[in-house]
Amino acid sequence: GEDVEQSLFLSVREGDSSVINCTYTDSSSTYLYWYKQEPGAGLQLLTYIFSNMDMKQDQRLTVLLNKKDKHLSLRIADTQTGDSAIYFCAESLEGNMLTFGGGTRLMVKP
Amino acid sequence: GAVVSQHPSRVICKSGTSVKIECRSLDFQATTMFWYRQFPKQSLMLMATSNEGSKATYEQGVEKDKFLINHASLTLSTLTVTSAHPEDSSFYICSATGGGRDTQYFGPGTRLTVL
Numbered sequence: 001g002e003d004v005e006q007s008l009f010l011s012v013r014e015g016d017s018s019v020i021n022c023t024y025t026d027s028s029s030t031y032l033y034w035y036k037q038e039p040g041a042g043l044q045l046l047t048y049i050f051s052n053m054d055m056k057q058d059q060r061l062t063v064l065l066n067k068k069d070k071h072l073s074l075r076i077a078d079t080q081t082g083d084s085a086i087y088f089c090a091e092s093l094e095g096n097m098l099t100f101g102g103g104t105r106l107m108v109k110p
Numbered sequence: 111g112a113v114v115s116q117h118p119s120r121v122i123c124k125s126g127t128s129v130k131i132e133c134r135s136l137d138f139q140a141t142t143m144f145w146y147r148q149f150p151k152q153s154l155m156l157m158a159t160s161n162e163g164s165k166a167t168y169e170q171g172v173e174k175d176k177f178l179i180n181h182a183s184l185t186l187s188t189l190t191v192t193s194a195h196p197e198d199s200s201f202y203i204c205s206a207t208g209g210g211r212d213t214q215y216f217g218p219g220t221r222l223t224v225l
Contacts, residue, residue: 043203
């Protein structure tokens, strides 16, 4: 079945690194995504990784994929207060359908 | 980029009235559009998938007569909440894909409040 899980909450200090974790169950996922949602706003695509990759880096963002353990993580370097938001991981299956995790609320303390 | 807009961003209506929400793809042709509902502090729940020119496919538990979806063109899909009730109050988000794109692009969402 399809199930994507994330921890609910993460608190870090400004300047530290944040690591948000996600586990999924469907091994046939083609892409895995990270979205950011600020209060009252829609979802912003942050980054994605193809399922045959282990790592992808994009400026302050690093995505790690452990396909064997079905574990995905998003590392944000030098976390800023503007990074405070809810982060959703999602896996894509057939027809661009997405299954979302429950979201991780990141709070960045000054 | 791939830009998706929604209108209105916020709507308040009286119980029993109908509300229409528009979702537009501004710079690409969206062969498929998705409608999601999000309750406070929860994840997105897929309501339905619509392909241009076809009837929408609704997820289990979503009333198709209550949530009318029309996807009449490659750039516009509408969601009409008919005879709205306070429990329909929620954040509705659309997304679109197509034109060779391999992911969904999300609109900014519409907050519906039914009094």
